[in-house]
Amino acid sequence: MPTRLRAAALSAAVSAALALPLLLAGPSSRAEERQVPMAKSDVVLSFAPVVKRVAPAVVNVYASRVEKRPRNSLLDDPIFRQFFGGHDRPGNPTAQSLGSGVIVDDAGLVVTNYHVIEGMTDVRVAMADKHEYPADIVLRDERTDLAVLRLKGARNLPVMDLGDSDALEVGDIVLAVGDPFGVGQTVTQGIVSGLARSQIGKSAYQYFVQTDAAINPGNSGGALVDMKGRLVGINSAIYSQSGGSVGIGFAIPVNMVKSVIVAAKAGADRVRRPWLGASLQGITRDMGEALGLDRPAGVLVSDFVDGSPAEAGGLKRGDVITAVDGAPVDDPDAFGYRIATKPLGGSVDLTLRRGTQTEHAVLKLVAAPETPARDPVTLNNDSPFSGATVVNYSPAVADDLQLNGVRQGVVVTAVGDNSNAAMTGIQKGDVILGLGRAKVTTTRQFEKATGTHQDFWHVTIDRGGQVIDSELGG
Template identity: 85%
Template sequence: MKTRPRAVCLMALPLLLAGAPSRADDRQLPASKADVVLSFAPVVKRVAPAVVNVYASRVEKRPRNSLMDDPIFRQFFGGHDRPGNPTAQSLGSGVVVDASGLVVTNYHVIDGMTDVRVAMSDKKEYPADVVLRDERTDLAVLRLKGAQSLPVMDLGDSDALEVGDIVLAVGDPFGVGQTVTQGIVSGLARSQIGKSDYQYFVQTDAAINPGNSGGALVDMKSRLIGINSAIYSQSGGSVGIGFAIPVNMVKSVISAARAGETHVRRPWLGASLQGITRDMGEALGLDRPAGVLVSDLVDGGPADAAGLKRGDVVTAVDGAPADDPDAFGYRLATKSLGGTAGLTVRRGNQTLALALKLVPPPETPARDAVTLRNDSPFSGATLVNLSPAVAEEMQINGVRAGVVVAAVADNSTAAMTGIQKGDVIVGLDRSKVTSTRQVEKATAARQDFWHVTIQRGGQIIDSELGG
């Protein structure tokens, strides 16, 4: 026989509990201010002096109007020669990482700027030189002139972050003065953000606004765990989706600047990788579609020497998961040159441990840069020989020989022809291209058309370009 649950009248509930000890008896008044106030002020006091404002500018030169030589025409401008040249300006933030005056900021804050100044939190200002530019990570390092014994921010470990950790974003949004916002780590290993070749960002809901670029993302132990870099917004203001470059990536840039280098040298894999789809994962017998597939190898390169083979699946670097090419690229890029990195590799039904030597990509052949100034379609383009170092630097895959377009001057013939930075010229007039000097010589004589073969973004383009 089933019994029905007994209904209890709510009015009688106090009587049922009357004999129970009251929890109110255990309550106490706060003994101190710390018991009633939760404040991030101690963290801010420690980190704020090391967060700076970065002001960058350049004067845009315009061609002189010959009418300004006419005194009558000049009267329309109040006796002045002509209106002044416009000035391009950029405003961002930075973080002091060395007491001697090294400051880390975003590359896009100082890109193309000729005059850079830094203002400290105590209003002192210093002129600054850009000592290292790393466009691939959207980072740059400044050296302050005349600065000594500056406050420095401690560096944390971004690999130790977990979703839900409390963080603070410190910067100078809109140029109104130093501002602090609070949030949590919303996500890790975010990709497809746009400003960096290494798509591996820390996502946070701490408000990041224009001017915060280059500022600090810090943890509750007052340590730098990221450089604020970008926001997702349709209005231009913060909507709670901000991204920071992990501090473990920043460390390699700082080390290069301290060593006096003007660019960052990173380990070279010597292999082409691709992500694993669900169908590929099933075909490879993987429990889940995670890891990177080795699709090609450079003979004698580090991957080849380590014993990797085409068809291998790399799942981790030094025990840290590498679930996709972005994650693998980040893991390898944060390693210092010299020594080895341990790769966890799935080959068929076997799991292997391989040692990858951490060496930089070779500059062979030498770049031998040439800027063409002739009557060819390439006039105004700067060309360099393709080497593993150039391929790594410019993210060129799938081609081993040719000449790379390193830069294209504005309004040049090359720009109007459609030549782009990063193009690899592999053929000219149906001859294989092997060096910059070959292209220079071949385009020295004027002709009506050139047959050009270019590799761009993994595609081969054949075209007839007019002279």
């Protein structure tokens, strides 16, 4: 090729190479400059449409009670009051609690956390538009840390749609809506960080949705929603050493919330859930190897109550339950959640490992029987048990308080502050089995037996599965 042609070709190649980045970048380098969006359509991503849909259904819950304290009789003496400057003591102090809630029915039903209204007598709810309503507490479910309120005089309220927490996957985007620190309705964004988290919060059903959306004090009872504006959880607890959010928050799955809503709509004051009537154990690694399991997962049936659904369904001691209606269960917490979210009246299919074989059992979903009746008695005498409220033992009571291995006695359901029972060390959930040399069989028998004065009381108590024999002073 002549020298002039080679030079021309080389010049054209260099020009083309220099022009290629400009062509790829667009017609002008000014196209790379960032500009303020001129219209909503210019915004690439916004959660505003979801927030607008759900925010009206999220409310603030203000609860309070007046703390009653004994009045000094000397204050009735005008001379005594004059001696102290004529000033009476200030009025009784007021305990307060602040949280959030979610409207789930246009007739005024609001779901919140049990611990937000625990022990409270006066509840008010503030809407997102600043309207306020007084509210009645219609259902308290301490086991799930949930409660339902009914707004007085409220109609045609905005309602949040309910989603399906079983459809959640780790990595899904979620929003937390509530009133942290009482500063006003606030929205934070995050992802689902984990599922089936346990040993968290106050719920007896340890099966939580974990999120890194910021949740702070006051968010309790607020909504965790998905990107379709559906409720997937009730924010309940945070992991924090300082009291503020560190990106580890927990929500009660909405599928558990649904059973509480159904009970409230039916007019019930508590939730009745399916009863298994069996004692279950988690599978350790050593147990898994001994049972021939490929991994330590499932729940071991260690015992069951005669006549219970577990016995009627054909379960046997030593069976390992691995799934409920096809949903895997790795531990007793997961099994409890799966059963608790099922409605009464139907049945579930349990997948079992029995020896080396895989079996199936059908479990009927019935509530634990209230036999005998609870017949609550609050003791008011000179005994060490005075101030305690006791009920008759029954499968329903055992199920409510998660009592395992107990078959008789009376169960302590409450202990009054500063009472003899409190100072003695009696605790809620204690099962009093014996008094002296006699077995305790009913609340009335126990009330009569404690009505006589004694210098010392020998009592046998089952506390958390441990039997304690103790001598109490009269």
